[in-house]
Amino acid sequence: MVEADSTPLTVPSGGVTGTTEQVAVPATLPLRNGSSETASPEERLALIKENLAEVLDGEIIEKILKEGRHPKIYWGTATTGRPHCGYFVPAIKIAQYLAAGCDVTILLADIHGFLDNLKAPIELVEQRAEYYRFVISAMLEGIGVPLDKLKFVLGSSYQKSAEYVMDLYKMASVVSEHDAKKAGAEVVKQTENAPLSGLLYPLLQVLDEQYLDVDAQFGGVDQRKLFTAAKEWLPKLGYKQRAHLLNPMVPGLHGGKMSSSDADSKIDLLDPPDVVLKKIKKAVAAPKVVEENGVLAFVEFVLLPAAALRGNREFRVDRERDGLEPLVYTSISQMHEDYRNDVLTPQLLKPAVAKGINELLAPIQAAFQASKEWQETTLKAYPPPPKKEKKVKNKGTGYPGLKKKEEEQAAAQNAVDGGAAATS
Amino acid sequence: MVEADSTPLTVPSGGVTGTTEQVAVPATLPLRNGSSETASPEERLALIKENLAEVLDGEIIEKILKEGRHPKIYWGTATTGRPHCGYFVPAIKIAQYLAAGCDVTILLADIHGFLDNLKAPIELVEQRAEYYRFVISAMLEGIGVPLDKLKFVLGSSYQKSAEYVMDLYKMASVVSEHDAKKAGAEVVKQTENAPLSGLLYPLLQVLDEQYLDVDAQFGGVDQRKLFTAAKEWLPKLGYKQRAHLLNPMVPGLHGGKMSSSDADSKIDLLDPPDVVLKKIKKAVAAPKVVEENGVLAFVEFVLLPAAALRGNREFRVDRERDGLEPLVYTSISQMHEDYRNDVLTPQLLKPAVAKGINELLAPIQAAFQASKEWQETTLKAYPPPPKKEKKVKNKGTGYPGLKKKEEEQAAAQNAVDGGAAATS
Structure with missing residues (x-):
């Protein structure tokens, strides 16, 4: 796993070309x-x-x-x-x-x-x-x-x-x-x-x-x-x-298309680990049903391939609380089988997925913390609402009517952006 | 009347602005x-x-x-x-x-x-x-x-x-x-x-x-x-x-919308007087019917207003052949009345309209003759067909399929260009 504190990241500066500084690639990359x-x-x-x-x-x-x-x-x-x-x-x-x-x-x-x-x-x-x-x-x-x-x-x-x-x-x-x-x-x-x-x-x-x-x-x-x-x-x-x-169109964490009306249910890339865990716990993942299961889909389309890119195609599900060995998967079909048989329960799966997401988010958030430019851009791109509101974070913009439009667009965007509909 | 030989014309040269040299305006202009x-x-x-x-x-x-x-x-x-x-x-x-x-x-x-x-x-x-x-x-x-x-x-x-x-x-x-x-x-x-x-x-x-x-x-x-x-x-x-x-949509010389399938029936602005007369004689102008009468319409929407702009709103119909005084009109309503009563017959009207058209065309053709640039542009804009064809003038272009398209477009253009559908 790439940890925020062990892998210093370089954030691209201006210009349309991404940074040319490379992150060290583990030797076990599949290529x-x-x-x-x-x-x-x-x-x-x-x-x-x-x-x-x-x-x-x-x-x-x-x-x-x-x-x-x-x-x-x-x-x-x-x-x-x-x-x-x-x-x-x-x-x-x-x-x-x-x-x-x-x-x-x-x-x-x-x-x-x-x-x-x-x-x-x-x-x-x-x-x-x-x-x-x-x-x-x-x-x-x-x-x-x-x-x-x-x-x-x-x-x-x-x-x-x-x-x-x-x-x-x-x-x-x-x-x-x-x-x-x-x-x-x-x-x-x-x-x-x-x-x-x-x-x-x-x-x-x-x-x-x-x-x-x-x-x-x-x-x-x-x-x-x-x-x-x-x-x-x-x-x-x-x-x-x-x-x-x-x-493919990947089901969202709430099953089917992502819920756009409840912005809080989406996991922002800057959400802290506890918020991620809370949101994942709310995600729809019916026991024994692998179809339209957004949590399993996130493992299939994100966590397993990400692990493979880092040289170790593996997804671990901790069972320490039950005094059992962790479940270790290297393919989604194994997971589907265990999930259908309720060996892999939603209660076991969700914390493991939250952990996987947090591991993906950690380097992003570290990069954000390290970049004053990015922080400033964020404030300009998503200006806080002018008045105090109940839900402040990442919502209001100060432009009348924008909030609703934004949510609509976010939904539409999910539907068009290469099937990005994996979180709630 | 502005005659080609009495009114030297300046043809605009390059650039998008027309010539600023003015043609002398008669003192009797309505303004x-x-x-x-x-x-x-x-x-x-x-x-x-x-x-x-x-x-x-x-x-x-x-x-x-x-x-x-x-x-x-x-x-x-x-x-x-x-x-x-x-x-x-x-x-x-x-x-x-x-x-x-x-x-x-x-x-x-x-x-x-x-x-x-x-x-x-x-x-x-x-x-x-x-x-x-x-x-x-x-x-x-x-x-x-x-x-x-x-x-x-x-x-x-x-x-x-x-x-x-x-x-x-x-x-x-x-x-x-x-x-x-x-x-x-x-x-x-x-x-x-x-x-x-x-x-x-x-x-x-x-x-x-x-x-x-x-x-x-x-x-x-x-x-x-x-x-x-x-x-x-x-x-x-x-x-x-x-x-x-x-x-308004002005009827063409063949009644109703202009006939686009017979390109020869259209009067080109460079047609010589005898060709104009021949084409006008073919124009549809039912005796005593003023509605959808393209020949009368041309007088109403072109010849009378043009005469007025030159200081004398008048349209003369020669009757010398019948040993009668010319008919002189200053309004279209007078003409419509005489036409309905067959005092102004198509046989009288048509040569008068041809004469009026030729008077409008004369200065254009004089300008064309005087301008090498315009003549060259014409050859480039409407290149003669590469092979000998029956109908050579102003038709072929050397681009397959263009001829038919051109005619279609000419018709469409007539329908959209400020009601320009007065000739056949």
């Missing part, structure tokens, strides 16, 4: 010698594909791997809300891509963030983009992957350029309204009053593949229609089609 | 002293409103006139096809705006032109925009209005700017898909396969009011829904609402 350079194409591909629901046009990636090159992958996130534990689901995949020797671009979609909420001034959204950059970097560093092949790009840095907008106009003239609607069907609200931007965003997201110069885009399976549209649309403008990596 | 500066606000308003079907929020213009200022008006045209005699319908209104002391901006929508036909390279569309500039300037100069308050603006000069596109994104996020579709209902084809651009263009057209910094937009009544949408949408972005000047 030979801890380096993707010496791993076989098959090993690299297996890590890229691990836990994905689907890969579209995977041969594009395979070819690059066979040639010993670095597949370029992008993942986009609108910087509207505030990243929480659910972000570990895509973050783990990104960590695996990096470990497999991919170049990863994280698009901080600030324009989208701004447009989704015209009530919030652009400055706030920019501060949030900065917060996202800090927190995602710290998450990945905490997991222990090198960040030299990770870069962050702000949407506003190119989505307003003359070339980009001309391509957007072009795409709008070769993509039908019907197809744009279909492409966004699962990620854009389909109502009578839906804003036109809902039809425009799929086009932007497709164009981003070209402008971010990637070989593949990563997202949740809810993006499947958009991804298959991208395959068709880019060649219409003379651009090459990309591969697509689809993460 | 006192031939100058809008000394005309009363009421006189100026009457000229602005003449023959319009409707004015929305006219008080915006009235206020400016009362303050002795110059209302700023814009008219947009996509530079896809080739202007023909139907363009005199909006051109006369523009001439009246200029005579009434308005600042007029003509938007040469080159991006739209390019996007409407991705098969045509952008260079062709740019050359066409240049051709439009030449021909519209010559039309207005031929009518005899000063052009110092006229300017041409290329859409591409600002519609790709970061500010503009950010506003476009913003507008897309506050305008519903439903409202965008409704706004474009009469000017955009509503089919299952309609491109998304059809929903985007109404937003651009609305934003153009702000970016061209005008007080009013001029267009055909088919744009009414778009104009009323503009009133709602601009304030959503914090911009002021504008007035709207709506031209």
Whole structure:
């Protein structure tokens, strides 16, 4: 485990590129010698594909791997809300891509963030983009992957350029309204009053593949229609089609989609250990039922892969209180079996998961404590409410109507961000 | 009458602003002293409103006139096809705006032109925009209005700017898909396969009011829904609402909407007098029927107002062949009465209209002959077909599929360009 006090972390400073300072990678990383350079194409591909629901046009990636090159992958996130534990689901995949020797671009979609909420001034959204950059970097560093092949790009840095907008106009003239609607069907609200931007965003997201110069885009399976549209649309403008990596929709800690109405139930990345434990104890985890079990899912999609990246794919469940040896799992299927048989009870599982989360959060929080810049950004990105309110922390913003919008957006974001819906 | 040999014309050279050299204005121009500066606000308003079907929020213009200022008006045209005699319908209104002391901006929508036909390279569309500039300037100069308050603006000069596109994104996020579709209902084809651009263009057209910094937009009544949408949408972005000047839909010379399938029936602005006469003789003009009579409509919306602008609102119908005095009209109602009673027969009317058209065309053609630049632009904008074809003139372009598209677009353009559907 990476402990906050044993692994000093470097937080990326300004600029869109992540820090190049690497966290020491344990020798037991699944890729030979801890380096993707010496791993076989098959090993690299297996890590890229691990836990994905689907890969579209995977041969594009395979070819690059066979040639010993670095597949370029992008993942986009609108910087509207505030990243929480659910972000570990895509973050783990990104960590695996990096470990497999991919170049990863994280698009901080600030324009989208701004447009989704015209009530919030652009400055706030920019501060949030900065917060996202800090927190995602710290998450990945905490997991222990090198960040030299990770870069962050702000949407506003190119989505307003003359070339980009001309391509957007072009795409709008070769993509039908019907197809744009279909492409966004699962990620854009389909109502009578839906804003036109809902039809425009799929086009932007497709164009981003070209402008971010990637070989593949990563997202949740809810993006499947958009991804298959991208395959068709880019060649219409003379651009090459990309591969697509689809993460499954992971159940949240409250079962099914995450509850967005109760912000307190979400585990913030800066929550202290006791708060994490309290929130996990409230999580829905019906005994003997592994389906739609958010707590088990968090082990499957976050804790086990994170442990593997650190060189030891293992999840331990303490039973000291019962005077028993700990349960030690190296695969989710073992856990599912024990859980179905009630050997692994929710009462045993939950503290173990809380411990695992806290171990992931510790380095992030240490980095936060060490960075005055990040702390200042946090205050600017999520300003405390002007008046005293009952629930103060991470809630109010001083912008009327924003709170509710934020929660809505956080929910929507979870649904689109590579299946990040693992916490409550 | 302004004769080509008595009134040397200056053709505007490069740059988006029209020539500032003025054609001498006859002393009998309806506005006192031939100058809008000394005309009363009421006189100026009457000229602005003449023959319009409707004015929305006219008080915006009235206020400016009362303050002795110059209302700023814009008219947009996509530079896809080739202007023909139907363009005199909006051109006369523009001439009246200029005579009434308005600042007029003509938007040469080159991006739209390019996007409407991705098969045509952008260079062709740019050359066409240049051709439009030449021909519209010559039309207005031929009518005899000063052009110092006229300017041409290329859409591409600002519609790709970061500010503009950010506003476009913003507008897309506050305008519903439903409202965008409704706004474009009469000017955009509503089919299952309609491109998304059809929903985007109404937003651009609305934003153009702000970016061209005008007080009013001029267009055909088919744009009414778009104009009323503009009133709602601009304030959503914090911009002021504008007035709207709506031209009626004027029947073409073949009755009803112009026939677009027979390109030969259209009167090109460079057609020689005998061709004009031949085409007019083919025009539909049922005896005694004034409704949907394109030939009479051309007198009403072009020839009489043009004569008035030149100081003598009069339309003469020669009857020398019958040994009778000419019929002299100063209003369309007199003509309608005589036409209903068959005093003014189609056989009498048509040669008189052909003569009137040729008088309008003469200065344009003289300007064309005098301008090597314009001639070169014409060749580039409408390149002759690479192979010998039956119909050579002004048709082929060397780009497969373009011909048909062009005709379709010409028809669509007629339907949107301020009611320009007066010729066949």
